[in-house]
Amino acid sequence: MIEFQSVTKRYDDGTVAVDELDLTIDDGKITVLVGPSGCGKTTSLRMINRMVEASSGTILVDGADIRSQRPAALRRGIGYVIQNAGLFPHRTVLDNIATVPILLGTKKAAARRRAEELLDTVGLPRELAKRYPAQLSGGQQQRVGVARALAADPPVLLMDEPFSAVDPVVRDDLQEELLRLQSELGKTIVFVTHDIDEAIKLGDKVAVLRVGGKLAQYDTPATLLAKPVDDFVAGFVGRDRGYRALGFLSAHGVEVAPLSTLTLGEPAPVVTGWTVVVDERRRPLGWLSAKSTVEGEIRSADLVAGGSLYVADSTAAGSLRAALDSALSSPSGTGIAVDAEGAVVGGVTADSVLKVLDAARRSGEVPS
Amino acid sequence: MNWIIDHLPQLLSVSGEHLQLALVPVAVGLLLSLPLAWVANRWPVARAILVPVSALLYTIPSLALFVMMPLLLGTKVLDPINVQAALTIYTVALLVRAIADALAAVPESVIQAASAMGYRAVGRFFAVELPLAVPVLIAGVRVAAVSNISLVAVGQIIGVGGLGFFLLQGFQSSPPNYQEIVGGIVLIVVLALVVDGLLALAGRALAPWNRKAVSR
Numbered sequence: 205m206i207e208f209q210s211v212t213k214r215y216d217d218g219t220v221a222v223d224e225l226d227l228t229i230d231d232g233k234i235t236v237l238v239g240p241s242g243c244g245k246t247t248s249l250r251m252i253n254r255m256v257e258a259s260s261g262t263i264l265v266d267g268a269d270i271r272s273q274r275p276a277a278l279r280r281g282i283g284y285v286i287q288n289a290g291l292f293p294h295r296t297v298l299d300n301i302a303t304v305p306i307l308l309g310t311k312k313a314a315a316r317r318r319a320e321e322l323l324d325t326v327g328l329p330r331e332l333a334k335r336y337p338a339q340l341s342g343g344q345q346q347r348v349g350v351a352r353a354l355a356a357d358p359p360v361l362l363m364d365e366p367f368s369a370v371d372p373v374v375r376d377d378l379q380e381e382l383l384r385l386q387s388e389l390g391k392t393i394v395f396v397t398h399d400i401d402e403a404i405k406l407g408d409k410v411a412v413l414r415v416g417g418k419l420a421q422y423d424t425p426a427t428l429l430a431k432p433v434d435d436f437v438a439g440f441v442g443r444d445r446g447y448r449a450l451g452f453l454s455a456h457g458v459e460v461a462p463l464s465t466l467t468l469g470e471p472a473p474v475v476t477g478w479t480v481v482v483d484e485r486r487r488p489l490g491w492l493s494a495k496s497t498v499e500g501e502i503r504s505a506d507l508v509a510g511g512s513l514y515v516a517d518s519t520a521a522g523s524l525r526a527a528l529d530s531a532l533s534s535p536s537g538t539g540i541a542v543d544a545e546g547a548v549v550g551g552v553t554a555d556s557v558l559k560v561l562d563a564a565r566r567s568g569e570v571p572s
Numbered sequence: 573m574n575w576i577i578d579h580l581p582q583l584l585s586v587s588g589e590h591l592q593l594a595l596v597p598v599a600v601g602l603l604l605s606l607p608l609a610w611v612a613n614r615w616p617v618a619r620a621i622l623v624p625v626s627a628l629l630y631t632i633p634s635l636a637l638f639v640m641m642p643l644l645l646g647t648k649v650l651d652p653i654n655v656q657a658a659l660t661i662y663t664v665a666l667l668v669r670a671i672a673d674a675l676a677a678v679p680e681s682v683i684q685a686a687s688a689m690g691y692r693a694v695g696r697f698f699a700v701e702l703p704l705a706v707p708v709l710i711a712g713v714r715v716a717a718v719s720n721i722s723l724v725a726v727g728q729i730i731g732v733g734g735l736g737f738f739l740l741q742g743f744q745s746s747p748p749n750y751q752e753i754v755g756g757i758v759l760i761v762v763l764a765l766v767v768d769g770l771l772a773l774a775g776r777a778l779a780p781w782n783r784k785a786v787s788r
Contacts, residue, residue, distance in 0.1 A: 255688055280690035290685030294703045294781045303689050336781040352689075 205231050206252060206360065206392065211261030213247050213417070221247040222417035225261070231359075232390040234382075236407035238397055240440070244417030245396045249362050252394065253282045265360065280308055283353030283361040283391075288369050289345040291337040297323070297348050298333040304356040315355075322351040327381055343374035347381070354389070363395045367402065379405055400441055404429065404448065412437050426452035450525035450561070457560045458527050460516055460541045460550035472498040472506075478536030481507055486547035488513065488540050508535050514552055516541040528557040575751035583738070587759055590734025593727065594720040595767070597656050598713060601663025608664070609671035610697065623669050630665035634726045637661065642730070655727035662723065663716040667709075674708030675701055707782045710775030714768050721764040725756075735760050 206229040213222040222244040229235045237245040250256040251263060254275040263270045270278055291300050301319035306312060323330050326347040337345055346366060353361055367375045379402065386393065397403055403410045404425040411422045414436055421433045429449035432438035442448070465480045466473070468489055479492045481502055490507030492498065498506045511533025514526050530539025531554040538551040576583065612619040641647070641654035678701050686700045702709075725736030733740070735756045742752030776783055 253688060255684070276690045276692045278690075279688055284685070284688035286681060286685055286688070288681055290681040290688075292682060292686070292700060292704075294700075294706075294779065296781075307690050307695075338781070 205229065205264075205266060206394065207262075207264040208248070209262040209264070211248070211251065211258045211263060213244065213251065213256060214259040220417055222251070222258075225417065225419055227411060227419060227422065229392065229394060230409065231392050233408035234386060234393040234395055234406050236395045236397060236403040236410045237413060238400055238403040238407075238410055238440075239413035239420075240415055241398060242415045243413035245398075245413050246364055247417070248413070249364055249394055249396045252360075252362055253279045253284060255279075280304055280356065281358055281360075283356075283358040285346075285349045285353045285361065285363045285366045287365045288342075289337070289349035289366075291345055291348055291352070293337050296334050296336060297328075297340070300337065300348055301351045301355050303352060308356055319351070319355060322355060325354065325385065326351045341374075342370045343378060346370060346378055350382070350385070354391075359392055361391045361393045363393060365396055365398070368397065368399065375402075382406065401448075404451075412440060447528075448525065450528055450557075451523045453524040453561065453564055455514070455516070455522050455524050455527040455557070455560065457563070458516075458524070458552055459556040459559075460552055461538075461556075463538070463540070463548060463551040465548055466492060466502060468504065469501050471500060472496070472502050478538070480510075480540060480548060480551075482548055485545075487545075488542065488548050491535055493535075510534060510540060512539075513546075514539050514541045515544065516549060516552075517544045524557055524561060527552050528554060531557065575749065576755040579752075579755070583735075583755065583759060586735055586737065587763060590721070590724055590736075590760070591763060591767070593652060593655050593724045593732065593734050594659065594763075595717060597659035597663050597720055598717050600656075601660045601667060601716065602709075602713060604660070604664050605667035605671055606702075608668045609675060612668060612672040613675040619672060623672065626665040626668045629661055632661075634658065634662075634723050635729060638727055638730050650731045652732045654730055655724060655732045658727075659720045659723060662719065666716045666719070667712045670712035671705060671709055674705035677708070678704045703779070706779045707775060710771060710778070714771045714775075717767050717771060718764045721760060721767060725760060735763075 208225045208227040208229075211222060211225045212220065214220050225244075225248060227248075237248055239245050247256055251258050252265070252270065254270060265282075292303070295303075298316050298319045301322050302310075302312070302315035305315040305318060310318075320330060320333060323333060328344060328347050328351070332340065332344065332348075337348070340348065349366065353363075367378045370378065383406065395403075395406060397406075407425055409422065410425055410428055412420045412428065414420045420440075421428060421437045423431075426449060428437070428441060429445045429452070432441050432445070438445070463480055465482050465486070468481055468483055472492070477494050481489050481492055483489055488510055489504065490510050492502065492506065493508050496506065512526070512530050514530035515522050516527075527539060527541075530541070531537065531552055532539075534540065538553055540548055541550050541552050543549050608622055612622040637658045638655060641658050642649050642651070645654065645657060647653055682700065682704070683696070686696045691699060724734045725739055727733040728736030728740045738752050738756035742749040742756065745752070
């Protein structure tokens, strides 16, 4: 557990970066510090491993004051991932990862063996072991950065905007990978970002900081979206927060109605409404418009592109957001529900989603 | 050619002496430059003093510096230390700035990462900052080595000049012995090229990351 007790950081010029911060960070969870630039989120993070020294107040890690240890020793026990990875350009991937174990006195050979295992852990092929950072893509560098932070198996991981410099697709991959890693490792992760979507996606709890280093709200993402404490948080969380809050509600109970389908290559019937066209394994290819005048076999060129798919697996129903989005993005107004294999199982409508939302609200499942 | 072939053993042994006169100052100069460059990189005030002073030192004509050395050091005129001390000054003048610039060019994010991994200042210097400065450092050492190899000959003015001996003797013969002069010049050039090439190879071996980074 990491505890901030009325921690203040005041610079020599009088600027207050962090103002009387009280915050308790839970073990084994991802806590995200988020806020606009100048809110002191990075400063707060860097005070944990004494890269920045607090002006007043106390920070405890597992009950011990961080000032009871020398900075270098403290830092070797805390993983750290920074923006652009900050890899050592003159060391191979393997030696970058082995840095902290070697500093801690592990023999080079043993540290390298451990580093090879970590390549697997972060999802990098072992062929990259002998490469230098400049020979890797941005996403690969960032994964090496995570592996390096994990190498000495520290209980705490500090991540300072680690994914902000990579393109959105790679960022999405890295976020998924982090969640997967975390489900296996259960580290105490403190994650700084300016991106509220990233905060809501990754955080078990999210601390929203306002300019001047004051804590505005500290809650679970669902509560943050449903009940922002003031206009600042509401504004920061964004206008479509009601919609995004649906991402935290299970679509269990959303009615999946039967949907008539046609297989590609079949002769087109006289259509009476929008019809889903599927391949031979019942995977959706697109829609045949209600106004379609196709005669003869249905070909790909006749189809209207479909919307997002709602995966309604029997074991893990998707979120209400996924269900609603499939309905809203579908040209027919009916979202396509598919099973884990991608085969069409039925259709969902916005109405059916709203009904479930209504029920959840009445049962108190939605914070209000 | 006859003169060169006749005097080959003598030329070779003087070449060895010439290299020693030129390269010992490179090594000593490098060792002196490292802490100075570290200081210059660490404190802006030190940099504001060290960099202009070293540039100034480099502008002193070699002839003048050689002649001054016995006076400054209190050594005998024919002591090889006179030449070596002067060349060490030139080496330091060249390298302090180059190394300080190379250290300043190490990305801040890399230094931050090294500190966050738990390196202390000294460990970080040798494990991260210095290795990253190697390509620039080697470039500086190559310039210093080649420059020193040519400057040694000037030392003949105070009686210690390695291969410069043949240049002066050839010139003072009557009539001038051009074979002797050309032989001395060629050997000096060959020595400079060989040393420069070896240092370039050493640089590649010491900084493999620098080479591979280019050929992604």
